[in-house]
Amino acid sequence: MLDAKIPSGPLDNKWTDYKGHCKLVNPANKRKLEVIVVGTGLAGASAAASLGELGYKVKAFCFQDSPRRAHSIAAQGGINAAKNYQNDGDSVFRLFYDTIKGGDYRAREANVHRLAEVSGNIIDQCVAQGVPFAREYGGLLSNRSFGGTQVQRTFYAAGQTGQQLLIGAYQALERQVALGNVTMYTRHEMLEVVKIDGKARGIIARDLVKGNLERHFGHAVLLCTGGYGNVFYLSTNAMGSNVTAAWKAHKQGATFANPCFTQIHPTCIPVSGDHQSKLTLMSESLRNDGRIWVPKVKGDNRKAVDIPEEERDYYLERRYPAFGNLVPRDVASRAAKERCDAGHGVGTSKQAVYLDYADAIVRYGKIEAGKEGRSNVPMEEIIAMGKQVVKEKYGNLFDMYEKITGENPYEVPMRIYPAVHYTMGGLWVDYELQTTVPGLYALGEANFSDHGANRLGASALMQGLADGYFVIPYTLGNSLADEIYSKAVETSHPAFETAEKAVSDRINLLMNIKGKQTVESFHKRLGKIIWDKCGMARTKEGLEQAIKEVQALKKEFWSDVRIPGSINEMNPELDKANRVADFIELGELMCVDALNRNESCGGHFREEYQTPEGEALRDDANYMYVAAWEYKAEHEWNLHKEPLIYDVVKPSQRSYK
């Protein structure tokens, strides 16, 4: 059933060969072909803009009030590219290798190599659009380092790289809207995929302002709808981020791959109480200069400044001397959990570790003093100069921390704790980004393909834009070339009729439950089950228990949820209920997948499978495959395995020591 359609030939020629031989659609025919793009983050906006430029008739949808709001905007740290501008030994192969290794050998070689190949083009394209990347005094682009790598290949725009890249893609998209090549539907949510003769031919969308359902035809449908991190309730995702589009696709036959591969980001602001609605990430770039530590003594209640140097445990530097504070995210997160579980956590909740800038401030201060050729500079002055440098590099992040916690991170170390951030799993796609439903594609975080079991920092922006700007314009043409004789289907077609009725019936069912409990309360309970039992550490017993709990929660949801208001109006509670209902079903599949994978790899850590030092223990003999789940019926899935074949990289125990 799974044909990844990986081109033959040597790894570094595959993409070139593919581009040289894929089918093309002539300009006159492109005008007759309609493409639906759902989601307008980096993947969706770049795809919609690029396809519009090529001449396809594009309809783009987002649930926000403007495509510029998509959650790609919140990415802080940067975007990787194998430019080797720093002359520090980077290359396409290195980026490819780091990504495969970082993903703990659970990603597809061919896709990752292509990603590394087009990475440089992304930077060029963004610069041409006017994305104001950070620059050096000589006027050239600046780079910084990021977790899991030993070269400086990350391009950035202060702590707002995602924002600047998204605005670039958004502007390209709005230009196509102005030219009439793209029609934009904001405040619309996709609620069903319409299939005709086995092919995706359109969607049913709900106008979130008026509440009515709409039918939209497309020769192909692209889902660029992001990840499903909000299944955990608390995550760094935006409040609206959801799995609904991907889940509808799944129930229409698209297999869902590696749902248990979720990323817990090590540097987030800790939970402060039950009222918490979301978690805020502090960019991984902070680990470049900050040092992470906990008190050596358990339950030490002294203030951080009162704990002397020799009583601090810089546990990442101690455990991983080669990478230190820059180990990949999964490793850093688990290490923080390990210290807190062992009783060394800090803050009122004891579920936090320190991220300390004191040393960096002094170091930078001395450099500044050195630049002025001064010696014997008093420490206070050095610290003041150092703070200025840190402010320039990370000012917006420090400000954000202070607003949320009320503490000044220039004076006291930040408290951080891991939080759900990204989902490597997603809809299974082949090399062309097509799901197992013909005509239905998944781009960006919505697909599973490039990050294996753990994503490296600054690679999500790269993948979203690679898929949208440089991959889909080629691969979509390859199948649309066969569609030039297919006329647009009228939306009065019975398939649209049936799909719309199914959506409408489900909404009516939800509204008529008229139970006692709010949607939010169900979402919180789901999140707690998944976080406790399918979060940073998982066990067979816990997962089995979680499956039962989620199934019970589903029953309770469908018999006791209360949704106020009515259908044909703006009704945010109804929107949320539609999403939470799908999260519950996905939650079960995540646990099923985690239970099936009897190994630890990347973000998936089964306590039963670890090395004596507590590192993840893979089982390549039995689990070197992509687990693609086919929906059969309620609580029932078929597992399809796509073996992962490593022609070039030799999988080894990942070591950052």
Add this chain to the structure above:
Amino acid sequence: MEHNNLNLTVKVWRQKNSQAKGQFESYPVKNISTEMSFLEMIDVLNEELIVEGKEPIAFDHDCREGICGMCSMYINGKPHGPWQANTTCQLHMRAFNDGDTVVVEPWRATAFPVIKDLMVDRSAFDRIVQAGGYVSVNTGNAVDGNSLPINKDKADASFAAAMCIGCGACVAACKNSSAMLFLSAKVSHLALLPQGEPERHSRVLNMVAQMDKEGFGACTNTGACEATCPKEISISNIARLNQEYLVASLVAEK
């Protein structure tokens, strides 16, 4: 962090839809931790309203980390509330005192019609961008990113303008409902970069024309926009916009 609990009265603008006539309604909220964000306080209130069988308050929000620009509440007479350089979602309850009455309204501007309660329609901003807020470069046209060095100060200034999150607080703060700060930020972002040069004149003329068409008011330099902007976009961008507009008009007349 030390915290305590507050009891407050929240006086909120309720409006069923764009046609309906709206009115204020007051709700008591109890035991609000000062560690909560303002939106989490509204979440708590909404949960109570739902349980009581009432309609929750509709409001726009998404990232809740101050960057998407979706949240848009006019709190105690200020867009995004009392803190400087802040969005509503980043406003925390320690900004308030026990017993306070907090008044919450939507953005008020002809060009931003109310959709429901605190939600407004800001699509006018998208249409202004459509009028020219971009560099016309198709995917695949680009040369190497380092082939054109850009003066760091200019790149930094461009970035400072590009930080605009398009929330519309500048419009809401302005007594004329002018969108000049928003527009000038976009024009400055692109005018300061060599990539924006070829379309520099047509961009500013077309975007200003669209802004006028959308029903935004004129700028009378009161500076309320700059004072309220969550990203501290400088009013000097408006001076640059005026300059760009003047030059573009002169060139166009030739």
